[in-house]
Every structure is written in structure tokens, then in C-alpha cells.
Amino acid sequence: MVVGDVSTGTELAIIGAGPGGYVAAIRAGQLGLDVTLIEKDAWGGTCLNYGCIPSKALITATDVGYEADTAEEMGIHADVKVDVDQMTTWKDGVVDQLTSGVEKLCKANGVNLVEGVAEFESENKLRVAHAGDGQGSETIEFENAIIATGSRPIEVPGFEYDGEHVLSSRDVLDLDRVPESMVVVGGGYIGMELSTVLAKMGCDVTVVEMLDDILAGYEEDVTSVVRQNAQDLGIDFRFGEAASDWEKRDGDIVVTTENEAGEEFRYATEKAFVAVGRQPVLDTLNLDAIGLEPNEDGHLETDNQAETDVEGVYAIGDVATGPMLAHKASKEGQVAAEAIAGEPAALDYQAVPAAVFTDPEIGTVGMTEQEAEDAGFSPAVGNFPMRASGRSLTTGNDDGFVRIVADEESGFILGAQIVGPEASELVAELGLAIEMGATLEDVAATIHTHPTLSEGVMEAAEHALGHAIHTLNR
């Protein structure tokens, strides 16, 4: 112990107050545990402050403007003016409301909030260094700890974030004006979501992607809808190129890329936005002190209660293995909290949904047809094109489809891929169907509201059963 340190004890210390950490804290508080939640930056973590929430706010705002601007077919002639300051204020207001809500909820559930950077001192002790000179540090003795430190953007060598020329997603969400042009390095979901926002606000966007398509991991017919729409918005794609260097020139910058053959390409742009992925934040924790080591991918391995190899130390969210998704973090946080409280909780969900807020949106859950086949099922697949949906046509957006993958023999729904308006919402029904062990017939026989997009889910199930009404059956 350092002179001046304060030492406290807690039943459960949680490091990181993102959607994993704060949810774990609240749940543990509800279950009567003495909880200490440690956050170095902002309550709500990346999701609320620099990720999901501000990006969705901007996506919605730009959608409103873009749709008003392009609704002439519907007889709407608008002269849209975007006040970026006002938009930012509104967005920040949303974020503030949520983060202060998190703080209030934690307090109301008896969670002790501590601000600072935590590292392990031993298997039952954390040291928390408070921000600012002379603020000192404190040692927290814990019975159990949950590591929920989340992730940070991966930097590309030579493209260190400077907030001015080379931006991270956090910088892009904080822009005070729309740049003339932007080179986006990386066609993953963050790159694509923000490229869409920028393009809709009039920025000239070029996406440089090392692979030969956007949104790696999604099926080609899913990505092609998004890619086509992005191109229609004016986004340029440069596939098979990796960003290698950049330099300043006349106030702007020039980004150099290289293809596999070693050919170089140069793009003059106002700014570059690097979105090549995120990595878990584990290097600040002094994991050596408790004998814990990340695996090859940089994640912590956990059991079905989110516990690591060290007894009493749990890992949830982006630092744990699995997809980096806020809702996965929250569920793991709940399970970890309940497990620590002695409840028989376990991570046994059948499907983790995922959404990409591009235009149109992507919503997926469970298995693709290929994955179902690989898992030993004989898949039955049902499709419903959005252009056959009355509601879809009335939104003015009819790109995309609903696809349901089921086990042919039993009819159990195994997965779904949805591209189209509100895909992120529509996929929830199929997530529930998978969790409940619902069959195609269950979904097909459930009356869906007309006219809604959700009818497409019912139709896709009917299609898989060979009796779709509004599309031709196989």
C-alpha cells in the first residue's frame, strides 16, 4: 500500500461501466451484493458515449434530412438545411440523458461508483488511480471481480489518430462540421454506418477495403444490397487496397494505398477515418498480478458463467470471447452477477442477434444456411423480398429481404438474415423464435399486423413451408 492510499472492501468490483459493467452492477445490486463499479472515463462506456447511441442518433438525424431531401416521388419538395451544431447538441443531449440515467440507476441499486483507472494488485486487490494530479489512488479489496473494460479502435501503423487529419469513430461522431471529403479505411460495420452518415450529409466518401467486399462475415446477397445502396449514395469503393501512408498537402491530406501486387494509389481528401476494427482493452489491468493471460485473439476465455480461469474473476463483453456487441455484454453481465450471487445462471442463449445500421439496415440472428448445414442440420430456407411487402413500398424503401433458416425435419427455426427497413427491429421476433424453439409453422400461423414489415417474417416462414401467398413458391 502506498502512503496516502485509502483501502476499501467490496463483495464485487466491476471494472468498466459500459453496457456490460453497469448492467452487471445493477443486477448484482438488485441481488443484494455490495458492488463497486469503477469507470475511468464516462458512465455508459463506449456504447452510450462514443458508439451505438451517438452513431444511431446521427444516423437517424441524417436519415430524416436525406429522406426529406429525396422524397420528390412522394410529392415532398423540401429544401433541407442541416445545422450541424444543433444536431450535435441534440445528439449530446440524448447521450447525457442516458449516461445520467445509468448513474442514477446504479446509485438507486446501491452501487458504489468510483472514477479512475483500475489495475490488479493481487488476486483479491485492485488499485484504482484517480484522474488528475494529486487525486491519489485507492486500493479495493474484492471477493469477486468482473472485467468489463471493453475495447478500443485498432490503429493502423502510420495512421495514428490525431483527431484532426486521421480520425477514429469517436472523432467522427464529434465532428463540428461536415468535411468535404473523407477516405474511410475499412468497410466493416463501423466504417459502413458512418460512411452512410457522411455521404448523406454531402461528404464525398471513398471506402478503402483490403478485402474484396464490405461487411466481412455477412453473406454476399446481404452485403450486395448495402453496397449497391452505398454506391447510389455516391460512396466510392476501392477493394483489395490497404492504406499504407498519408501526408499533408495544401491543407488537405493524401492517403496512399497499396494492393497485393504492390501497386500504389493516392487519394486526396480532407480527412481520413480509420475503422479497421476494435481490440479488447486488457493491457491496463496488470493481469500478470492474478496470473491471467489473454488468448491468441487477445480475449479472455471464460466458462458458461463468464468466469475466467481465476476463481472469482469474471470477464464480460468485448474482453471476453465472442462477438463485440453491447447486448451480448449486457447478457453476460447479468449472468456473471447472478452467478456471483449464487443463482444458477448460465450463458446458454441459442442465438446472439446483430444489427448494422446501414441503409438499408441488416439484422441477423442464429445460423446462416451454410452454418446450419455445417452443424448437421438439413436446412429449409424461406425468403421474402421486401419489394413484395406493401409496408415496405409505402416507406419508399423496398430493397432487401427476409430470410429464415430452419431445420427441414423438425421445422425448428435456426437463424434469420434480414436486410431492409427496420431490419434491426424485425430480427427480434426471430431471435425469440429461436430461443423458444419455435417452428416455421408457429411463426407462419401467428397472425401478423397488416400492413407492417413484420408480415415479411410470416411470409418467409410460409415460403419455407412451400405456401407463401405473396411470392412464388420454390
Next chain:
Amino acid sequence: MPTEFKLPDVGEGVAEGEIVAWLVSEGDTVEEDQPVAEVETDKAVVEVPSPYDGTVKQLHYAEGDVVPVGNVIVTFNVEGEDDLDATPAPDETPAADEDADTETAEAASAASSGSGRTFAPPSVRRLARELDIDLASVSGSGPSGRITEGDVRAAAESGGESEARGEASAPKSAVTKVTDDAESDEPKSAVSKVGASGAAAEPSAAAGREKTLAAPATRRVAEELGVNIDDVPASEEREDGAFVSEAAVREYADAQQAAQAADTAEVRAGDAVSGEREERVPYRGVRRTIGKQMAESKYTAPHVTHHDTAVVDALADVREELKPVAEERGFRLTYMPFIVKAVVAGLKQHPYLNSQLDEENEEIVLKNYYNIGIAVATDAGLMVPVIRDADEKTVPEIAEEMRDLIEKARERSISREEMQGGTFTLTNFGAIGGEYATPIINYPETAILGLGALEERPVAEDGDVVAKETLPLSLSIDHRVIDGAVAAEFANTVQEYLENPSMLLLE
């Protein structure tokens, strides 16, 4: 490490097989490719080889069980360690009642098909954890074998032993209860007692309701099981009325069946006093395969049978003449090879008789090859070995091939391949006796020719009745593809060849 071995696809399109015999026992050491079981499928008995070196940890079915392809039949320890007692197998199915076993196994496999995935709602998963029940070993009574809360509770009450699981819907337990209560003359009260989930409501309030709340899938199940959902005891009372779960529907249906079974048992018990009047033979294996195929053929292809009689004196003479030559060469000459050749000649001239209807693509597939199936009666039932490319073979070649194939069929050592790919079938019921019959087409072929007994019959010739060797022909056709006139023309051509066997020299 225990490794599960699933019943492989033992032939194209085969959905299930009967375990005729186990060639290994639990605890035996096996080598890769060593046969572990004899499985009867689609008219052939095949040996299923082990894919691993190891020891047999568990055999999942009893001999005589019919197993769907893809179900686990054997668990192996692949390192060869004998840890039979180390871990109790999660789904030990063998028990006295074979039918119940099959049901349980099928349900379990449905609920946890593919990558061992178990289908149960999250609330049920949580309950299973609370009660310390391994969901993978619970058989589900829900739709497609989904595991319900009741299944988990039943498993917990039965001490976690798999045989007892799912008893809520097992007919056996229902039989006992119903029989116990037989005096009461009130089947509905018996039904409520069968319920192991504890969810069954007051039976009197449940029966004959005007309105019943139920999930769509439950209504469908009720319909399938022929149960009036308004008669099923309510699982719970909700604000809008009585709610019936699928488990309740199944329970009710099972109980009703059980009541019937009890009646039947009583009747049979009564019979037993005066001696066996009925015997029950399992409808299995080849008999069942034949039955399924016949039904499929009969109900898919509209059959029309054309009858005719060929006067085959000349053919009888030719055969008599060649018989000793054949015997010298070491084979017995029957009429069949000549008939095969005559049929092939007929098929060449009337290609629609040598075709198949591709229903999906709405096309008639005319086949330019001539694979003639010969129906053979064996102890196990009808089998149809195929003589491939009969048009390219001589009469002696056909004779020899037929002899081999028929022998193999009778010994049941014939392979599936030797019975597949036929384009037209001959059935010689006349070998046993009789004139005409209505052969059922060997679907998806479109025609079959049945042969009556070749013997002397009266024939009218120039105003006189004379005795001649005649061969009655019964030709069944798929009337979707072939019209009566074409059938008659084909029969005429075949007859022409049979009546003038020298024409076969041109073939």
C-alpha cells in the same frame, strides 16, 4: 473421448433402417471398418462398419428397432479406453418396451438434432439448471420434440433417469392408470390422473367447452391427433377462458388411445381363453418397404392393366431345342431370357413404356437404356434385381446373370445397387400359377409386364379349338404417361416377338 456414431445414409433416399443384429457388444474393442451392425434397408441387409478404432461404449437401440438415418446408434470411446462406468450415458434408451423406446429416441433426437443442440425455451433452460437436470437427456413432448417445463419437472421427479422422462405422455403409464380406474366409467377422470405435469385443471370444468385458448401449433397437433380441443382438460384458466397447452392435448390423445388399447387388451384377453384366434406379426423390414413402395406406386400412378395372350408354341420349340445346348454349356435355359429380349424389342419401338415421369420438372424422361427388373419372390418378400443394359446382352448372358441375381436375392446377399436403376419390370407370377393379375408398377417406372403360367390352353384356330402353348400377359401402365392404345401396341409387339422367336435373332 466418447464419439457418437450416427446411422449413415446406407443408400440413396433411405430414411431409416432396422437394426437386424448387433455384431458387437458394449465393451468390445473394434477396429475401423469392422462391421458393428446389420441394418436392413429397402430390401437389402447391409453391414454398417465402424468409422473408428475404439471400444463400444453404448449401443443405443435394440435389435429389431427401426432407426431413422442420422440417429446415434453407437457411442465409441475412440482412444480405446474402457471407461464404460466412468460417465453415465445421458440418454440410455434400452428398456423393455421397444415401441416406447423408439418414440423416446425419436423425440429426443428431434429436440436435439444437428450439432447436439437442444430446443427449449430460456425459462425451461433456467428451470433445468435450478433442478440440476441435463437438458440433453430430457425427451421433449412439445412440438417437434421441444422440451417443455413439464418435461423437465417430470425428469426431476423421476430422479433424472431418462427412461422415466417424458412419462407424462408415455402410453404405458396411461394404460395402467386407465385400467386402474376402469370401474369408474369416467375416462376423463382417468385422463387427469395421467397428467404428471400437475398442470391439468379440473376435468369436469374442462370438457366440452365452447371456447378454448391455445397456440396455433397446439391446434394443429390436436387436429392431427383427431382430438377436439374443447374436450381437452385445461392446462390453466386464463382471463379469457381455459388455456390448453400442447402437452395437455398429447396427454389427452394418449389417454384416449390407452383407453382403446385397454379395450382391445380386454377383448384379446377374452380370446386367449378359447385359444389364439389372431397372431400379430410385426410389419417391419422388407414387408414394410414393399408395402410403402406399393402404396406409393398405386396412389401416385393411375394404373391401367391391359391383358393379352401370346401363343408361344414356336418359342417352346426353340427352348426345347436349345435346352441341351445350354446344359452342355452349364446353364439352365428358362423362358425368361427370351421374354426379356422380346420386351426390350418392344420397348425400343414404344419408348414411352421405358420412361419415368419427372413430376417436379413436368417432363417425361424417355430412357435409351434398358435395365430390366425381374421380380423375385423370396422368403423375406418381393425383391427386384435388375439386369442392366439387357439390350446389349445375349440370351445366355441374360440367363446367367438372372441366375446369379436371383440366387443372391434369395440368400439376401444382393446389394442395393443390384436392385436399383431399373427402367421396366417383369413379374412372373405364372411361375406359381394363374393366368392374369394386376401387377403394381415398380414406381417411378411407368410400366410393368406380368407373366401368367405358360401352359397348354385351348386356342381357336381356323374354326377349330386346338391345344397350344400360351402365355397370358398382364401389362400395367401409368395412365398419366401411357395411353391404352400405346400399351396395346407394345403388347402386340412383344407378342409378335414371342410368337416368332426367330425375329429375336435380329435384335
